[in-house]
Amino acid sequence: MRARMATKSAKSVRDTAPPNGGAEPTRDELVRYYRDMLLIRRFEERAGQLYGMGLIGGFCHLYIGQEAVVVGLQAAITPDDMVITSYRDHGHMLAIGMDPKGVMAELTGRVGGYSRGKGGSMHMFSREKNFFGGHGIVGTPSSLGLGLAFAQRYRETKNVVLAYFGDGAANQGQVAESFNMAQLWKLPILFVIENNQYAMGTSVARSSAQTQLSKRGESFGIPGMQVDGMDVLTVKAAADQAVAHARDTGPMILEMMTYRYRGHSMSDPAKYRTREEVDKMKAERDPIDHLRERMMRAGIEEATLKIIDRETKDRIAEAAEFAQASPEPDPAQLYTDVLVA
Amino acid sequence: MPTAVRMPALSPTMTHGRIARWRKSVGDSIAAGDVIAEIETDKATMELESADEGVLGKVVVPEGSNDIAVNEVIALLLNDGEGKEALDKAPLKGPALTSKPVQAPTAQKPVPIKEPTTPKAASVEPTASGASGWKPATGGMVMQTVREALRDAMAEEMRRDPDVFLIGEEVAQYEGAYKVSQGLLAEFGPKRVVDTPITEYGFAGLGVGAAYAGLKPIVEFMTFNFALQAIDHIVNSAAKTLYMSGGQMPVPIVFRGPNGPAARVGAQHSQDFSSWYAQIPGLKVVSPYTAADAKGLLKAAIRDPNPVIFLENELLYGRSFEVPIGDHVVAIGKARIARAGTHVTIVAHSISVGYALTAADELAKEGIEAEVIDLRTLRPLDLDTILASVCKTNRIVTVEEGWRSSGIGAEVSALVVEHAFDDLDAPPARVTARDVPLPYAANLEKLALPKPEHIVAAAKAVLYR
Known part of the structure; x- marks a missing residue:
C-alpha cells in the first residue's frame, strides 16, 4: 500500500513525495528500525507474560503488530519535538528512547517505574524525552497535544508535536474541536491516527460513517494521508513529508493502517474477529518479518540480525528482572505528588 | 400625551445603566427601530432602539449620566400633532407600564421573605x-x-x-x-x-x-x-x-x-x-x-x-x-473572619458571605453576635479558622448556593462534628439551595435560593431561640 493523499489541499505535499516509499534507506537506518521494532515486540511479549503471572495488574494494552508506526514516525522527528499518545503507549515510550527498565517497572507498579509506580501502564511521562503521556481517556491526546503545539508557537520554537490516537478516538468530539483550532491557528501538530481496525471490539466499518479517517480533516482544510502502517519505510517516508508540513505550514493527519495482534487489552477474548484474520495478518503483513526480508535483500548478514536478536533479548530480560526486583513504593508515597508544595 | 422612553434592562442582571451617548437630538423625527442612544450596562455598551415613532421632544437624562435605574424615563417622544407644551403634562416619574404579576398561591405557609437588596454597581x-x-x-x-x-x-x-x-x-x-x-x-x-x-x-x-x-x-x-x-x-x-x-x-x-x-x-x-x-x-x-x-x-x-x-x-x-493598592496577594487556603462574634459561627463563601453579613446585622438587633467566616478557599478548607470559631461560639450554621446533599455545608458540618463534637451545643445547621433545578419564574427562583432570613432562622434554631 502506497502513501495516499486524501485531500486536494495536500497535493503539493504528494507531488514532492519520494518514489517507492522514500529514498533508499542506509544500512544503519535499517538496523536501527529493526532494533527498535524488535525491542517493542519482545518487550510486549514479556509484558504479556508478566501479566499472566500476576505481576502486572489492571489494564495492559499491548502494541504487538503496530511497531512500524512509532518507529517510522520517531525516525522523522528530532529530540526537541514532542510526543503524546493514549493508553496503548509502551511502544511510543520505547521508540522515543525511554528506558525499558523504567517502563517495565511502572507496569509492575514498582518505585523504579517512570511514575514511581503511581501511574501504571497507561500513565507514564518523561519530560527529559519530551514524552507527555500516556493518557487513559480516549481522544484526549488530540487537544492536549494541541496545547503542546500552542506552546511551541507561543515560544517561537520550530518544534512539532506528534499526537497519536486510535481509530476509535477519531470519533470523539474533542478530536474535531482540536482539528478546528489546529487549522485555525496553523499549529505545528501532526495528528497520527493509528487505525488498527478495531475500537476495542467495534470495527471501523461499524463505528464510522467515513471509514477513511485521513479524510476527517477535509472540512477543516487539513490535509491527510493514508499510509501503510505495516511497512516502516513507507511510514518513515510519509512521516518525513508530514513532519515538514507541520513544521512549516500547519496541521496534518496521518492515518496509519495497522493491526494489533493481541486483544484490545489483556482481558479481551477477541470474539469480534476470526483467528484466520489474525493469522493471515501475521503471516503476510508482519512489519518485523517484512523488514528482515528487506535487510537480507540489502545484503545484511543473518549474523548481524542474530546479534541484535540476542542483545534485545538480554535488554528485555534485564528490564523484566529490574521490574520484579525494584521495590513497591514506600507507603509514605501514597500522599506525595498530589500537589506541588 | 408624549410617549416616555425608559431605561431598558439590557441584561438579566442589569439594574442600572449609563447613557453613554444620545444619537438623536431634540426635534429629530424618529421611526420605530431607529437607534436613539447608546447605553452602557454592567456587561457592554448597547444601542437603544426606539420602540415607538414620533419626534424627540425632550432629553430627560443627559448624555454621560451614570446610575440611571432601569425603567426611569430618559426621554419623551412627541406624537403626531403634539406641540412642545404637551411635554409639561408628561409624567417623568412613576412605574413602567408593566403590570405586577399575579401571585401564585403557596401551598405551604409562606416563609416571610425579604429579598436581599439587589447589588448595585456603586454599593x-x-x-x-x-x-x-x-x-x-x-x-x-x-x-x-x-x-x-x-x-x-x-x-x-x-x-x-x-x-x-x-x-x-x-x-x-x-x-x-x-x-x-x-x-x-x-x-x-x-x-x-x-x-x-x-x-x-x-x-x-x-x-x-x-x-x-x-x-x-x-x-x-x-x-x-x-x-x-x-x-x-x-x-x-x-x-x-x-x-x-x-x-x-x-x-x-x-x-x-x-x-x-x-x-x-x-x-x-x-x-x-x-x-x-x-x-x-x-x-x-x-x-x-x-x-x-x-x-x-x-x-x-x-x-x-x-x-x-x-x-x-x-x-x-x-x-x-x-x-x-499594589502587589496584593492573598494566600490560598486561608479563611477570613468577615465579622467577629461570640454567639454563633456562620460559614459562607462567595455571594453567600453577603447574605451572612446581612443576617448578622439582623441578629445583632436581637442581641445575637454572629461570627461570619468567609471561607475564600474551598480546597484546602481552612479547618483551623472554623474550629477556632466553633470552640468559641459552640454553634455553627453553613450557607451556600449549592444543593444540600454532599455540599460544602455537609463537608464543613462533618469536619466540625469530627473535630469539635464536644464543643458543640447544637447540631450544625445548613442553609442551602432547595433540592430542585433552579426555576425561571421570578417567584419560584426566589423560593429556591438561600436568603438572609433563612440564615437568621437557622442561627436562632441552633441557639434554641
Missing part, C-alpha cells in the same frame, strides 16, 4: 480584616469593583510573567462576556489574549497541554455551567497528572469564570459547582467574595504551580469594595 461593602486577613502592600486603598480587581490581577501577573496568557470565548476582542478582560487585548496583544471558538472541551485540553509544556494558562469559562463539557480535562488531565507522573509533570493552570446562580437565566445556567471541584485531590478551589480577595487570590492562583479552580460570581462583578 459599597466594607471589608473587615480578620485574624488571617491580608495586609495592604503599600498602605493605600482604592475602591474597585470585583470585575476591575480580577482584570487588574490578570494584567499584573501577565506583566510579571511572560508565560501567563488568557484564553477563552470572547476574552479578547469582545473584552469578556462579563467585561472582566477589558483592556487586556490592547495591552498584551492577540498572542497572549486568545479568543477561541465555542469549544470548551477542546480549549480546556489545549490549556492543560500548554501547561504541560510549561506555560501558565488562565482558561476562562464564560460560565462554569459550560465547563461541564470540559470537566474531563480539569479532573483527568489537570488534577491527576502530577500524581500519575510520580511528581514529574506539574500543571500550572487556572480555570476561572462565574459560578452559581445568576438571575433569571434558568436551570442550565444556574448551578453552583463548588462541591464538585472541592472533592477532587490535585485541585485547589477558590471562591472569593470581596474585590480585595478576588484580586489577591487570583494573583496567588496564577502563581500557584498547581491547577486552581477559581469560582467567581456574576452578581458580584459590579460590586465595589476596598482593595489594597
Whole structure:
C-alpha cells in the first residue's frame, strides 16, 4: 500500500513525495528500525507474560503488530519535538528512547517505574524525552497535544508535536474541536491516527460513517494521508513529508493502517474477529518479518540480525528482572505528588 | 400625551445603566427601530432602539449620566400633532407600564421573605480584616469593583510573567462576556489574549497541554455551567497528572469564570459547582467574595504551580469594595473572619458571605453576635479558622448556593462534628439551595435560593431561640 493523499489541499505535499516509499534507506537506518521494532515486540511479549503471572495488574494494552508506526514516525522527528499518545503507549515510550527498565517497572507498579509506580501502564511521562503521556481517556491526546503545539508557537520554537490516537478516538468530539483550532491557528501538530481496525471490539466499518479517517480533516482544510502502517519505510517516508508540513505550514493527519495482534487489552477474548484474520495478518503483513526480508535483500548478514536478536533479548530480560526486583513504593508515597508544595 | 422612553434592562442582571451617548437630538423625527442612544450596562455598551415613532421632544437624562435605574424615563417622544407644551403634562416619574404579576398561591405557609437588596454597581461593602486577613502592600486603598480587581490581577501577573496568557470565548476582542478582560487585548496583544471558538472541551485540553509544556494558562469559562463539557480535562488531565507522573509533570493552570446562580437565566445556567471541584485531590478551589480577595487570590492562583479552580460570581462583578493598592496577594487556603462574634459561627463563601453579613446585622438587633467566616478557599478548607470559631461560639450554621446533599455545608458540618463534637451545643445547621433545578419564574427562583432570613432562622434554631 502506497502513501495516499486524501485531500486536494495536500497535493503539493504528494507531488514532492519520494518514489517507492522514500529514498533508499542506509544500512544503519535499517538496523536501527529493526532494533527498535524488535525491542517493542519482545518487550510486549514479556509484558504479556508478566501479566499472566500476576505481576502486572489492571489494564495492559499491548502494541504487538503496530511497531512500524512509532518507529517510522520517531525516525522523522528530532529530540526537541514532542510526543503524546493514549493508553496503548509502551511502544511510543520505547521508540522515543525511554528506558525499558523504567517502563517495565511502572507496569509492575514498582518505585523504579517512570511514575514511581503511581501511574501504571497507561500513565507514564518523561519530560527529559519530551514524552507527555500516556493518557487513559480516549481522544484526549488530540487537544492536549494541541496545547503542546500552542506552546511551541507561543515560544517561537520550530518544534512539532506528534499526537497519536486510535481509530476509535477519531470519533470523539474533542478530536474535531482540536482539528478546528489546529487549522485555525496553523499549529505545528501532526495528528497520527493509528487505525488498527478495531475500537476495542467495534470495527471501523461499524463505528464510522467515513471509514477513511485521513479524510476527517477535509472540512477543516487539513490535509491527510493514508499510509501503510505495516511497512516502516513507507511510514518513515510519509512521516518525513508530514513532519515538514507541520513544521512549516500547519496541521496534518496521518492515518496509519495497522493491526494489533493481541486483544484490545489483556482481558479481551477477541470474539469480534476470526483467528484466520489474525493469522493471515501475521503471516503476510508482519512489519518485523517484512523488514528482515528487506535487510537480507540489502545484503545484511543473518549474523548481524542474530546479534541484535540476542542483545534485545538480554535488554528485555534485564528490564523484566529490574521490574520484579525494584521495590513497591514506600507507603509514605501514597500522599506525595498530589500537589506541588 | 408624549410617549416616555425608559431605561431598558439590557441584561438579566442589569439594574442600572449609563447613557453613554444620545444619537438623536431634540426635534429629530424618529421611526420605530431607529437607534436613539447608546447605553452602557454592567456587561457592554448597547444601542437603544426606539420602540415607538414620533419626534424627540425632550432629553430627560443627559448624555454621560451614570446610575440611571432601569425603567426611569430618559426621554419623551412627541406624537403626531403634539406641540412642545404637551411635554409639561408628561409624567417623568412613576412605574413602567408593566403590570405586577399575579401571585401564585403557596401551598405551604409562606416563609416571610425579604429579598436581599439587589447589588448595585456603586454599593459599597466594607471589608473587615480578620485574624488571617491580608495586609495592604503599600498602605493605600482604592475602591474597585470585583470585575476591575480580577482584570487588574490578570494584567499584573501577565506583566510579571511572560508565560501567563488568557484564553477563552470572547476574552479578547469582545473584552469578556462579563467585561472582566477589558483592556487586556490592547495591552498584551492577540498572542497572549486568545479568543477561541465555542469549544470548551477542546480549549480546556489545549490549556492543560500548554501547561504541560510549561506555560501558565488562565482558561476562562464564560460560565462554569459550560465547563461541564470540559470537566474531563480539569479532573483527568489537570488534577491527576502530577500524581500519575510520580511528581514529574506539574500543571500550572487556572480555570476561572462565574459560578452559581445568576438571575433569571434558568436551570442550565444556574448551578453552583463548588462541591464538585472541592472533592477532587490535585485541585485547589477558590471562591472569593470581596474585590480585595478576588484580586489577591487570583494573583496567588496564577502563581500557584498547581491547577486552581477559581469560582467567581456574576452578581458580584459590579460590586465595589476596598482593595489594597499594589502587589496584593492573598494566600490560598486561608479563611477570613468577615465579622467577629461570640454567639454563633456562620460559614459562607462567595455571594453567600453577603447574605451572612446581612443576617448578622439582623441578629445583632436581637442581641445575637454572629461570627461570619468567609471561607475564600474551598480546597484546602481552612479547618483551623472554623474550629477556632466553633470552640468559641459552640454553634455553627453553613450557607451556600449549592444543593444540600454532599455540599460544602455537609463537608464543613462533618469536619466540625469530627473535630469539635464536644464543643458543640447544637447540631450544625445548613442553609442551602432547595433540592430542585433552579426555576425561571421570578417567584419560584426566589423560593429556591438561600436568603438572609433563612440564615437568621437557622442561627436562632441552633441557639434554641
